Amino acid sequence: MNTTHGLSIGIERSGEDFFLSLKAIGKLTHHDYETITPMIDSALEAVKDPHVKVLIDGTELQGWEPRAAWDDFKLGLKHGNKFDKIAIYGNKKWQEHTAKIAAWFISGEVKFFENVDDALAWLKE
Numbered sequence: 001m002n003t004t005h006g007l008s009i010g011i012e013r014s015g016e017d018f019f020l021s022l023k024a025i026g027k028l029t030h031h032d033y034e035t036i037t038p039m040i041d042s043a044l045e046a047v048k049d050p051h052v053k054v055l056i057d058g059t060e061l062q063g064w065e066p067r068a069a070w071d072d073f074k075l076g077l078k079h080g081n082k083f084d085k086i087a088i089y090g091n092k093k094w095q096e097h098t099a100k101i102a103a104w105f106i107s108g109e110v111k112f113f114e115n116v117d118d119a120l121a122w123l124k125e
Helices: 030-045 066-082 093-102 116-124
Strands: 006-014 017-028 051-064 083-089 109-113
Touching (some): 051 066, 051 093, 051 116, 083 116, 109 116
16 A cells, blocks of 8 residues: 655745645645645745745645645635635546635635646646
8 A cells, every 4th residue: 555645846936926836645644734834934935925826736646634634724824815826737526626615715716627738838828
């Protein structure tokens, strides 16, 4: 049984614009968020009015532990007004529903894609 889990993060910055890429693997835990949240916080706090576009690769995501789901929700509430667009790339129906729920908590747009090229093209529009 594969018990590998976690989040890998990539952050690119051009002035006030950020491009955040996240790859989620396995079933995410509270510890995964304890590791990743300070990185996102410090990247965004350094800029007065950041504009963030996010690509989330959920193709290997299996879900969240209950406390990790709460961590994810809190992260969205804390930084939700900084996100211009979030593209969720995945291959599971529940991820599409997650994208719709996420849209309630952030000021920007959230869309689900089954093709990574379509997701990137939409983010760059």
